[in-house]
Amino acid sequence: MTSASAARPTRRGRPGYDLESLLQVAVTLFNERGYDGTSMEDLSRKLGITKSAIYHHVPSKEELLRLAVDRALDGLFEIADEVRSMDGSAIDRLERLVRGSVAVLVDRLPFVTLLLRVRGNTKVERAALTRRREFDRMVTELVEQAEAEGDVRPDVDPAVTSRLLFGLVNSLIEWYRPRRGMDVGDLADAVCKIAFTGLRQSR
Amino acid sequence: MTSASAARPTRRGRPGYDLESLLQVAVTLFNERGYDGTSMEDLSRKLGITKSAIYHHVPSKEELLRLAVDRALDGLFEIADEVRSMDGSAIDRLERLVRGSVAVLVDRLPFVTLLLRVRGNTKVERAALTRRREFDRMVTELVEQAEAEGDVRPDVDPAVTSRLLFGLVNSLIEWYRPRRGMDVGDLADAVCKIAFTGLRQSR
DNA sequence: TTATCAACCGTCCATTCGGTCAGTTGGCAA
DNA sequence: TTGCCAACTGACCGAATGGACGGTTGATAA
Numbered sequence: 001m002t003s004a005s006a007a008r009p010t011r012r013g014r015p016g017y018d019l020e021s022l023l024q025v026a027v028t029l030f031n032e033r034g035y036d037g038t039s040m041e042d043l044s045r046k047l048g049i050t051k052s053a054i055y056h057h058v059p060s061k062e063e064l065l066r067l068a069v070d071r072a073l074d075g076l077f078e079i080a081d082e083v084r085s086m087d088g089s090a091i092d093r094l095e096r097l098v099r100g101s102v103a104v105l106v107d108r109l110p111f112v113t114l115l116l117r118v119r120g121n122t123k124v125e126r127a128a129l130t131r132r133r134e135f136d137r138m139v140t141e142l143v144e145q146a147e148a149e150g151d152v153r154p155d156v157d158p159a160v161t162s163r164l165l166f167g168l169v170n171s172l173i174e175w176y177r178p179r180r181g182m183d184v185g186d187l188a189d190a191v192c193k194i195a196f197t198g199l200r201q202s203r
Numbered sequence: 204m205t206s207a208s209a210a211r212p213t214r215r216g217r218p219g220y221d222l223e224s225l226l227q228v229a230v231t232l233f234n235e236r237g238y239d240g241t242s243m244e245d246l247s248r249k250l251g252i253t254k255s256a257i258y259h260h261v262p263s264k265e266e267l268l269r270l271a272v273d274r275a276l277d278g279l280f281e282i283a284d285e286v287r288s289m290d291g292s293a294i295d296r297l298e299r300l301v302r303g304s305v306a307v308l309v310d311r312l313p314f315v316t317l318l319l320r321v322r323g324n325t326k327v328e329r330a331a332l333t334r335r336r337e338f339d340r341m342v343t344e345l346v347e348q349a350e351a352e353g354d355v356r357p358d359v360d361p362a363v364t365s366r367l368l369f370g371l372v373n374s375l376i377e378w379y380r381p382r383r384g385m386d387v388g389d390l391a392d393a394v395c396k397i398a399f400t401g402l403r404q405s406r
Numbered sequence: 407t408t409a410t411c412a413a414c415c416g417t418c419c420a421t422t423c424g425g426t427c428a429g430t431t432g433g434c435a436a
Numbered sequence: 437t438t439g440c441c442a443a444c445t446g447a448c449c450g451a452a453t454g455g456a457c458g459g460t461t462g463a464t465a466a
């Protein structure tokens with residue numbers, strides 16, 4: 001569990017933001033305006049505190065980004081590790097990876113959103129991109145294996161298939177917002193239906 | 204045709220960049236570092252001219268963005284208009300829209316890339332988002348119609364289906380780079396296969 | 407009642423930002 | 437060879453940027 005402060009054990013000191021609650025606001029704002037498009041002044045205004053108060057919680061703007069993208073990547077790699085330790089057919093493991101990724105994406109939506117928009121301007125961003133590529137490589141290998149096992153169509157390059165598959169999954173961040181009537185399971189079902197058997201009605 | 208300088212009719216004045224060649228470099232750099240992450244100083248260095256020379260060609264940084272996203276949107280709407288004037292089943296028109304969008308995406312890759320990353324911080328960006336939403340609405344309507352005609356699976360909400368479909372298409376900007384061995388037709392084929400009939404091998 | 411501790415404020419700073427402006431350079435047409 | 441014109445330079449500006457720092461506030465534990 002990465003989530004903090006479930007049943008808080010009475011906080012010491014003056015009440016206000018702690019790192020966790022500050023990070024939540026920061027990441028939300030970063031997603032609205034873009035990381036580079038958000039100044040620390042903007043953030044302080046949103047928080048209702050001064051800019052210097054932010055630096056009590058975090059040493060730099062970039063550290064906020066690091067905390068955010070790591071939280072997303074940690075979630076993704078938890079699923080990846082789980083899938084790696086699974087046995088069964090590659091196609092089953094692939095579906096598990098997709099469903100797990102959708103779950104992480106929904107559970108940590110703002111963090112994953114930020115991750116998927118990182119460009120590689122700084123060390124922090126480049127490190128994030130490297131970890132992302134590691135994840136992508138695993139997806140490709142899984143698709144290749146599933147194709148070798150005869151469960152994935154052979155008429156599309158596995159590298160292309162895997163990219164399209166996770167392009168579809170990752171595109172969720174562009175529009176999905178938690179609401180009643182469509183929980184994570186429903187969403188993962190929809191994604192898997194479209195991705196695995198297509199949008200066309202078979203008849 | 205939007206492309207300039209095919210058989211240039213002898214340019215007047217001192218040779219160097221014109222608006223078109225400058226825009227190409229600018230958009231490429233914006234895509235590498237992000238629009239907000241790219242300063243006019245950065246751009247001037249890349250161009251090999253001074254910052255003030257840029258302002259000879261363009262009145263503001265934002266104007267560069269406007270030119271770029273408009274070029275992407277114009278391409279997309281050309282396809283949309285073509286599809287609107289088509290007759291035939293909704294599913295056929297949907298496929299035409301997908302193939303046309305893939306073609307525009309490839310033909311104007313850097314421009315579309317920039318468009319799809321716009322956040323809505325300024326008037327220019329908000330205007331772009333509005334036009335994008337107009338395009339998306341058309342996609343959804345087409346999917347709804349195709350479902351009513353029995354050609355699209357009824358067990359997924361059309362709004363979700365259409366978003367996943369174009370999430371998949373748009374994800375091309377994240378990895379597709381023109382290369383020998385895979386032209387636009389091949390790419391569109393792969394996208395349509397995965398999107399319409401899924402990645403699973405039917406057997 | 408008091409010590410402790412985290413949260414917070416006001417002020418300041420060097421740098422970078424997008425942008426302006428008056429003047430210069432160099433190729434081409436007449 | 438001269439005059440035009442687009443491309444370009446260099447010096448500059450006010451505002452915004454990320455960040456530093458010493459001091460203050462307010463709730464809780466002892």
